Amino acid sequence: MNEVYLSIGTNIGERFDNLKQAVRLLTEHEAVDIKAVSSVYETAPVGFVDQASFLNIAVRLETTLNPFAMLSLCQQIEQELGRVREFRWGPRIIDLDILLYNHENIEAENLIVPHERMYERAFVLVPLVEISEPTNVKLERAHEVLASMDRQREGVKQWKQSVTVEEFVRSGN
Numbered sequence: 001m002n003e004v005y006l007s008i009g010t011n012i013g014e015r016f017d018n019l020k021q022a023v024r025l026l027t028e029h030e031a032v033d034i035k036a037v038s039s040v041y042e043t044a045p046v047g048f049v050d051q052a053s054f055l056n057i058a059v060r061l062e063t064t065l066n067p068f069a070m071l072s073l074c075q076q077i078e079q080e081l082g083r084v085r086e087f088r089w090g091p092r093i094i095d096l097d098i099l100l101y102n103h104e105n106i107e108a109e110n111l112i113v114p115h116e117r118m119y120e121r122a123f124v125l126v127p128l129v130e131i132s133e134p135t136n137v138k139l140e141r142a143h144e145v146l147a148s149m150d151r152q153r154e155g156v157k158q159w160k161q162s163v164t165v166e167e168f169v170r171s172g173n
Contacts, residue, residue, distance in 0.1 A: 001033075001062040004070060005100040005132065007115070007124050008057050011045065012093040015055040016160070018081060022094050023059065024169045025077045032073070036060040037168045038127035040160040046121065052091065055159060058099070058127035067101045071111050074098065099128060103136045114138050119145045126156045 006026075010018040019040065026032050038058040045054060063070060074096035081094045099115045106113040118124050125146040134140035163171065 001064065002066075002070075002102050003100075004061050004063055004098060004102075005128060006059045006061070006074070007095075007097045007099050007118075007128070008059060009054045009095045009123075010093060011052045011054040012091050016040065018094050019055060019057055020169055020171070021081055022077055022096060023057075023165065025080065026059065026061065026073075027165065027169065029073060031064045031069075032061055033063070034059055034061045034165045036131040037162065037165050038130045039158050039162040041123060041127055041156050042159040043123040043156050046123070054123065056123050056127060056156075058124070058131055060131050067098065067104065067106055067111060067113060068108075070098060070101065097124075099124065100136075100138050103138065118142070122146065122149050122156045125149065130162065 008019055008022050023037060027034055041056050043054050043056055065073065078094050078096055097115055098113055099118050101113045104113060119141065125142050129143055129146050132139045134143045
């Protein structure tokens with residue numbers, strides 16, 4: 001089994017429902033077993049700032065999919081939920097990013113793992129650290145970087161507390 005950490009974010013439409021649908025679609029895939037979903041965090045946009053705030057979560061899962069098949073599944077879910085890529089860092093109905101895939105370093109044209117900006121973004125690290133323990137070098141580094149980001153952490157506010165995967169998919173606002 002492969003251990004994978006995803007970051008999922010949204011700032012268009014019914015944001016919490018978008019997150020729930022993405023998690024539900026992941027749970028429905030026969031090769032994916034979601035082990036944990038972080039609390040939901042509301043954050044200001046990064047890059048293009050003239051847009052609505054985001055809701056973000058991290059998900060820890062196990063899968064038999066290889067990294068590129070996992071990327072394909074993430075993109076398929078984005079497409080199914082109506083993701084349109086108008087411009088970089090623009091508004092999005094859903095965004096699924098692979099943060100970590102086992103202990104691997106991957107540098108391909110369409111996939112970089114660990115995610116290339118993961119260690120720069122509190123909105124990624126706060127939920128990631130919540131559902132992880134520093135069991136490998138990349139997670140250890142995530143814990144260390146987040147500990148040094150006090151000022152950036154202030155813009156990451158817990159919006160909804162963590163629950164089980166099943167409760168997350170079934171929950172209301």
